[in-house]
Amino acid sequence: MLDPYYHGLQEAGTDEAGRGCLAGPVTAAAVILPEGFFHPVLNDSKKLSAAQREALAPIIRKEALAWAVAHVEPATIDRINILNASIEAMHRCLKQLDPVPRAIAVDGNRFKPLGDIPFQCLIKGDGRFLNIAAASVLAKTDRDHYMARLHQQFPEYGWDRNKGYPTNEHREALVRYGPTPHHRKSFRLLPEQLKIRF
Template structure:
């Protein structure tokens, strides 16, 4: 059973990201404010849910949320400011775009930077503890999966529809064979031997 609130504030937003460890595609963040009346027995950390369950939950969260926002940050930004800063920036932008603006923020993980002086708390594994973070994790994951499915049509040889840009053996073999695309993160270690120097 997930907790409803961490703080005593009514307008508490949960925020989370998806795609941090991928070799290709954006990092996607979501922020969600849920009403007191919200209840879902199946809502949990998106990684613990099947794709089918996530897809069922997405429209329920969107319909019942007091506010939600989802942001994609592209590989160029990730390469420019690094993945940690890009993840934080994406979550911050989601918060800023919520209407109403939350009075308190709970963040999945252990790193965040204040936004608009709104108080916040970082909660390790918060997506398996608090409803609003779990809802944000579901939206971030489903929106990012949809994005990867779209760009799969452009570059089917990487099979992003299946691996979603994560560093699977199949994905790395495709990089070795076909090279990189505009969707790959050039600051990431795309192939294992990249760090080996020929002296």
Template sequence: MLLQNYSQSLLEAGTDEAGRGCIAGPVTAAAVILPQDFLNEEINDSKKITSKIRYKLREIIEEKALTYKVTHLHEDTIEELNILHASIKAMTLSVEALDPKPEFLIIDGNRFTPIPSLPHQCIVKGDMKYLSLAAASILAKTYRDDYMDMIHEEFPMYNWKKNKGYPTKEHREAIAKYGPCKYHRMSFKLLPDQLKLEL
């Protein structure tokens, strides 16, 4: 089972993001504070569990969490800031919206911009080590998947219901055939070198 806390703080938040490696759709971050006595043996890095289990766990996390927040940052912000800084901003906005406020923050990854008066620790692959980071990864992933399912209805040719905006072969073939749409991240490499976009 994953560890409950990194620090000795009663109110320790964990934050993680989903969608950094996509070429369409938002980057989505979640922050969560779990009770100190929270235990769940199924919770793990969202990439290690099935979609069905993720959604089941999301209900448990939302019911048991002291507080949580999910933030989408969209293509215009990703283009303006770049994907790393947009990811950090989404995590920051989620953390700042928590009530009660955290006393300590752990972040999945190795980069973060400090929030004044909030001590923090970056933890590489932390969503495989700490419950709050795994919980944040599950919230970020499921809410982003919900968003991609919604915009799939507007542009079904890209099959975002299946690929969630990741650069799969099918997704890139659809971009080559139909061109990009408003949800694509235009500064990203939408097509491999052997396929050229007709703009």
């Protein structure tokens, strides 16, 4: 069972989605849940179905004391690398929260201080703490919607299905059509054995 309220603080949970994708932004969310919040389905977004995530997202947005989502685009990912871009996305959404969090719970093992707000990195935190799980759901659903919109412009890549992840479908489209402005040029877009230059 997930911890409903880490350390009893007015604490923001934060998580990202899309770190391993070849295309599209890395997206982060931050959520402050009210003390005592509980939902029996809420968990790490990767353990939920798309329908469960879509049902949970409006509940989280309605019940949260504060929430925000932020995207960092591929050009910035290419410039500062995916780790720094993930942290930047977290910082952007945390800065939007009102009230300002008294503490930050971060999914994963890397973060950079945001002002003087204390933080803790928590491995697999999205499966342990409700505020991080809530952030993971908002980050995932918002990014999925973003990729569905991009799919309308570039339907060849199947982003409505693969969300920019390196599936065979996505790789084959890259071989046939090459990269778009939404691809991360610093990533290995194709396996090394495919000697294709973009």
